[in-house]
Structures are given as C-alpha cells and as structure tokens.
Amino acid sequence: MDSGSTEVAFDFSPFLIIKKDGSVQRLAGCDVAPPCLDTETNVESKDIVISKDDDVSARIFIPKVSDQTQKLPLLVYFHGGGFCIETPYSPPYHRFLNSLVSK
Numbered sequence: 001m002d003s004g005s006t007e008v009a010f011d012f013s014p015f016l017i018i019k020k021d022g023s024v025q026r027l028a029g030c031d032v033a034p035p036c037l038d039t040e041t042n043v044e045s046k047d048i049v050i051s052k053d054d055d056v057s058a059r060i061f062i063p064k065v066s067d068q069t070q071k072l073p074l075l076v077y078f079h080g081g082g083f084c085i086e087t088p089y090s091p092p093y094h095r096f097l098n099s100l101v102s103k
Helices: 091-102
Strands: 008-012 016-019 024-026 043-051 056-063
16 A cells, blocks of 8 residues: 555545545445345345446345235335445435335
C-alpha cells in the first residue's frame, strides 16, 4: 500500500472517508440482513445472482400465501441512492421491503 492510500481527500465522518487514491472507508451502514423468513410479516426473502462477472445480485421478497393459485402483483424496487453509506441488504431496507411485501 502506498502512502497516497492513507491520505484523506474528504472526511464525511461519521459516515465515510474518501481517500486520495479513490478508496472509500465506510464508517457506518455496513450491517447486512441475511435473507430469511420473517415470522412477523410472513415474507420470505432470498438472494439471487444476476451476473457473476459484474457482481450484480438482487434480493427477492415473496409473501407466504395459503392459496398457491393466487396471483400476486410484481413490485420492483430500485433504491435511488448510490449506497455509499448503506447497501441494498442493509437492515432498514430489508425491514421496509418485508413490510411492503406483506401488504
């Protein structure tokens, strides 16, 4: 590691620090909620890989229904931010989407 990688370009504490070499050190929002069956909302989530080469993945949320022939609407949620502080798998987004899908 060269000395440029430790020099700070921008300090956005307590969220992140951008180094002069372009690397980013996240200070907050690094927690990840694993995919699971949420017993409160009865929504199951699972992760899928869209492209291994580009490291693109998605999380699918599926409500548990008793009638397997019931048609469900499709909701596609795109977060508008750049996820420089949180990730798509962060607990706040996971809880929000569990709640939304349960409705």
